Amino acid sequence: MRRTATPPNNAWTRDMLERLADCDAATMRQVVEGAIAAHAPVHLCHPFGDVTGGAGFIGAALDPLWRAWPDVERRIDISIRGTDAHGEVWLGQAGHYAGRFAAPFLDIPPTGRLAFLRYHEFYRIEDGHAVEVQAIWDLPDLMLQAGAWPMGPALGRTGLVPAPMTQDGLDPQGDGAHALRVVGDMLDRLHLSPQGEAAMDLPRAWHPRCSWYGPGGIGTARGIRGFRDHHQIPFLDAMPDRRGHVDKGHFFGAGDYVAFTAWPGMSMTVSGGGWLGIAGAGQRITMRSLDFWRVEGDLIRENWVCVDLLHVWDQLGVDVLSRMRQLG
Numbered sequence: 001m002r003r004t005a006t007p008p009n010n011a012w013t014r015d016m017l018e019r020l021a022d023c024d025a026a027t028m029r030q031v032v033e034g035a036i037a038a039h040a041p042v043h044l045c046h047p048f049g050d051v052t053g054g055a056g057f058i059g060a061a062l063d064p065l066w067r068a069w070p071d072v073e074r075r076i077d078i079s080i081r082g083t084d085a086h087g088e089v090w091l092g093q094a095g096h097y098a099g100r101f102a103a104p105f106l107d108i109p110p111t112g113r114l115a116f117l118r119y120h121e122f123y124r125i126e127d128g129h130a131v132e133v134q135a136i137w138d139l140p141d142l143m144l145q146a147g148a149w150p151m152g153p154a155l156g157r158t159g160l161v162p163a164p165m166t167q168d169g170l171d172p173q174g175d176g177a178h179a180l181r182v183v184g185d186m187l188d189r190l191h192l193s194p195q196g197e198a199a200m201d202l203p204r205a206w207h208p209r210c211s212w213y214g215p216g217g218i219g220t221a222r223g224i225r226g227f228r229d230h231h232q233i234p235f236l237d238a239m240p241d242r243r244g245h246v247d248k249g250h251f252f253g254a255g256d257y258v259a260f261t262a263w264p265g266m267s268m269t270v271s272g273g274g275w276l277g278i279a280g281a282g283q284r285i286t287m288r289s290l291d292f293w294r295v296e297g298d299l300i301r302e303n304w305v306c307v308d309l310l311h312v313w314d315q316l317g318v319d320v321l322s323r324m325r326q327l328g
Contacts, residue, residue, distance in 0.1 A: 017093065020074035025066040029058050035130055036123075042133040043263050045288065046311035047106070047321060057133065065117070068110065069099030074119075077163035078292050078304065079170050080259045082252030090250050091123045092259035094169075094292050094304050096160075097137075101146070106139065107325055108146050116160055117142050118215070120290035120306035122250070122261040134261050136290050136306040141216025143324060149216075150323035151313070152277030155230040156212075156219025164294050164302060169257065176253025179295040183258040186300065187246050202227065207299040217276060217309045238275035239268035258293045265289045270316070276309070278316065285315040 016035035020028060036042070036054035043050050048060045066072055078094040101115035118138035123130040143149045144158055163169060186205035202224045212221040214231060221230040236242070249262025264286035272280045288308040293300050313320050 017074065017076065021076075022073055025063065028062060028066055032058055032062060036133060037129045037131050040129075040131045040133060043135070044133075045136040045139070045308040046314050057135075061135075061137070064105060065097060068101065068103045068105035069097070069115070070102055072097055072099035077169055078257065080172065080176075080252065080254050080257050080292070082176060082254055082259070084250040084252045086250070088250065089125045090252055090259070090261070091125060092120070092252075092261065092290070092292065093122075094118075094120050094306075095163075105142070106321060108139075108143055109148055111146055115142065115145050118161055118306065120292070120304070122259070122290060124250075134263050134288075134290065136288060136308050138215045138306055140309050140320075143320075144216050148324050148327055150327055151217060151320060154214075154217055154219035155234065156214055156221045156226070158216055158219045161213045161220065161304065166256075166294070168255070169294070172255025172257045174255040176255055176258065179256050179258050179293070180251070180253040182295045182298060182300065183253075183260075183293045184251070187244065187260075202232075205300055207296055207301045210300055211302050213302070213304045215305065215307045215309055218307070234275040238272040238278065238280055239270055240272070242266055242268035256295045258295065260291045263288055265291075276312075283316055285312060287312060 016031050019031045023031070033054040036057060038053040038055070040053050041050065042052060042057045044057070044061055051057060051060045074095065074097055076093055076095040078092070080092045081089070083089050097117040097119060098114065101111045101113060103110050118141055119135065121133065121135040124132035140149065141158065182205065189201055206224055206227070209223060210227065212227045212231065214220060218231055221227040244266050245262045245264065246260065249260055249265060251258070251260045253259065266287040266289065268285060268287065270278060270280045270283045270285060288311060290306050292304040294302040310320050
């Protein structure tokens with residue numbers, strides 16, 4: 001696997017995205033349209049879909065959010081800039097939109113209280129503008145906060161996902177070469193490993209006190225045992241032929257952090273049961289997952305994973321938002 005760790009010096013990201021921490025809807029529109037090229041493909045999670053340019057992002061997702069949460073602020077926990085193996089400059093950010101949930105959003109009922117909408121967003125930058133965007137918002141977790149989750153319970157812990165325990169994710173220093181090797185070697189073994197509990201040879205790559213922060217519907221797993229029990233084994237049992245698309249994606253790092261995005265990032269056949277309560281019927285699906293890792297020494301200590309689960313269910317013929325509406 002070819003890996004490039006050179007970080008670019010680009011101040012565009014802070015000018016745009018940090019302004020979204022404290023602005024009204026009119027200012028939000030101004031900064032987003034000014035930062036994202038009008039022709040840029042913008043790939044959003046289900047049900048928003050693919051749109052074009054900053055105006056498309058605003059119309060599909062940001063405007064509805066600002067209407068539902070009138071005091072919304074965009075909080076950043078992780079921000080990584082780097083150049084991938086294709087020579088493209090990417091910014092990856094993870095954090096939460098936070099605000100008072102005052103009105104329905106995608107028909108998710110308002111709580112009238114502070115709510116957090118987790119996001120992983122990736123921006124490809126050319127000449128000071130984003131020319132491509134990939135974004136997943138953790139809508140299942142927001143449904144859980146509203147008490148309106150219509151699917152099976154998560155095996156892992158659900159709730160607010162924390163920032164890095166080292167509190168250094170906003171501007172990691174260094175070329176990231178070591179962290180890229182650690183994570184890259186782990187991902188290489190994903191393709192070669194046997195199935196079941198031995199897959200990926202986890203103790204070789206993961207810290208014994210690692211935390212795997214999955215999306216709502218899967219939850220957070222603690223330690224290697226928790227990761228195996230609450231995510232890995234059900235996932236592999238249901239989809240033993242899973243294949244990652246790392247070489248077709250965008251893999252970059254800075255300091256102790258690594259980011260990866262692809263659209264989609266995996267493909268598989270749902271041939272077994274047990275994952276998310278889904279019965280395997282031989283359905284062929286793809287999976288979108290935007291990921292961040294923090295490496296400590298030679299081991300992965302934290303991993304933030306945002307999966308477009310509503311898109312998974314949609315491929316299986318299940319409209320999760322429609323089921324939510326039926327809860328009344």
